[in-house]
Amino acid sequence: AQKITQTQPGMFVQEKEAVTLDCTYDTSDQSYGLFWYKQPSSGEMIFLIYQGSYDEQNATEGRYSLNFQKARKSANLVISASQLGDSAMYFCAMSDYKLSFGAGTTVTVRA
Amino acid sequence: KAGVTQTPRYLIKTRGQQVTLSCSPISGHRSVSWYQQTPGQGLQFLFEYFSETQRNKGNFPGRFSGRQFSNSRSEMNVSTLELGDSALYLCASSLVPEQGASTDTQYFGPGTRLTVL
Numbered sequence: 001a002q003k004i005t006q007t008q009p010g011m012f013v014q015e016k017e018a019v020t021l022d023c024t025y026d027t028s029d030q031s032y033g034l035f036w037y038k039q040p041s042s043g044e045m046i047f048l049i050y051q052g053s054y055d056e057q058n059a060t061e062g063r064y065s066l067n068f069q070k071a072r073k074s075a076n077l078v079i080s081a082s083q084l085g086d087s088a089m090y091f092c093a094m095s096d097y098k099l100s101f102g103a104g105t106t107v108t109v110r111a
Numbered sequence: 112k113a114g115v116t117q118t119p120r121y122l123i124k125t126r127g128q129q130v131t132l133s134c135s136p137i138s139g140h141r142s143v144s145w146y147q148q149t150p151g152q153g154l155q156f157l158f159e160y161f162s163e164t165q166r167n168k169g170n171f172p173g174r175f176s177g178r179q180f181s182n183s184r185s186e187m188n189v190s191t192l193e194l195g196d197s198a199l200y201l202c203a204s205s206l207v208p209e210q211g212a213s214t215d216t217q218y219f220g221p222g223t224r225l226t227v228l
Contacts, residue, residue, distance in 0.1 A: 035216065043199055045219035091154070097167045098144060099203075099217060101154040 002027045002094045006102035013082045014110050020067070021077040021105050023092035029053075032094055034075040036066065039089040039104070048090075051075055082109045112138055115204050115220035123226045129190040132223045136183050136204030142166075143185040144217060145177060148199040157200075160185050189225075197227045 003026040013019040025034065036048040051059045051066045059066045067076040079086055087109045093099040116135045124130050136143050145157040156169040160179035177187040183204075189196055203217035 033215075037219070042221065043201075043224065044221040045201055045203070047216055047218055050216055095215070095217075098156040098159060098169070099146070099154075100156075103153055 002029070002032070002096060002100045004092050004094055004100055004102035006092055006105050008105045009103070010106040010108070012108050012110060013079075013086075015084060016081055018078060018080045019082055019107060021079070021090050021092075021107070023075045023077065023102060025073050025075060025092075025094050027073075027094060029096065032096065034066070034068070035093045035095065035099065036064070036075075036077045037091045037093060037101075038086075039091060041088070045091070049077070079107075082107075084109050084111060115202060115218055117200075117202050117220035117223050119223060120221060121224050121226075123228060124192050125228050126192055126194060128192050129188060130192060130225060131186055131188050132200055132202075132225075134185045134187075134202030134204075134220060136185070136202075137218055140204035140206055140218075141183055142205045142215075143179055143183065144203045144205070145185070145187050146201045146203065147171075148201060148222075149195075149197070154201075157187065192227045194227050197225060199224050 005024045032053045034051045038046045049061045049064045051068045058068050063080045065078045089104045089106050091104045092102045118133045142161045144159040148154045159167040163179045174190045179185045199222045201222045203219045205215040205217045
């Protein structure tokens with residue numbers, strides 16, 4: 001069984017600063033995918049970034065980067081230059097045939 | 112390309128009724144998955160359909176069912192509604208996943224918010 005742990009229920013960040021969201025996972029699979037999604041108050045789950053277990057380089061997508069440390073089983077999301085529109089819930093997820101989600105971290109960006 | 116669409120966006124039902132939710136995947140996507148999101152249980156996998164067949168199922172009672180049509184559109188049905196079924200129901204589609212493929216990204220729709228009174 002796969003398990004995702006997000007230990008930060010909520011975080012505040014100043015506009016234009018960077019923020020790191022923690023995610024650790026547990027799996028016995030050798031091949032797996034790690035995802036981050038953003039969920040604004042509207043409810044839609046927005047895909048942000050993906051990291052494959054065999055990818056040697058950390059994934060980046062614009063202002064989002066994933067700090068993947070396989071030996072430590074962690075996949076932290078870094079959001080650089082935070083914007084007010086980044087205020088949302090962020091979920092880390094792992095896939096096999098389905099996505100298993102963490103509990104999420106609420107990010108509030110302050111002006 | 113249009114994203115995943117879900118209808119209706121909001122529903123209010125009473126206990127004992129049944130409800131049908133609809134999901135249209137991104138064009139070309141053949142797999143559709145359904146998730147339930149509640150404050151207490153978080154996001155939980157309901158089931159996944161591929162080529163009109165249910166391939167995988169989560170740990171939900173038989174009151175929850177679904178189907179997929181030949182155009183990949185999917186519906187889920189909840190019969191004999193209970194108060195605890197109040198939730199955000201999210202549909203996600205992905206391209207052409209192999210069974211158990213870990214690299215296929217799921218793209219979500221806006222969700223249907225169901226309230227059971």
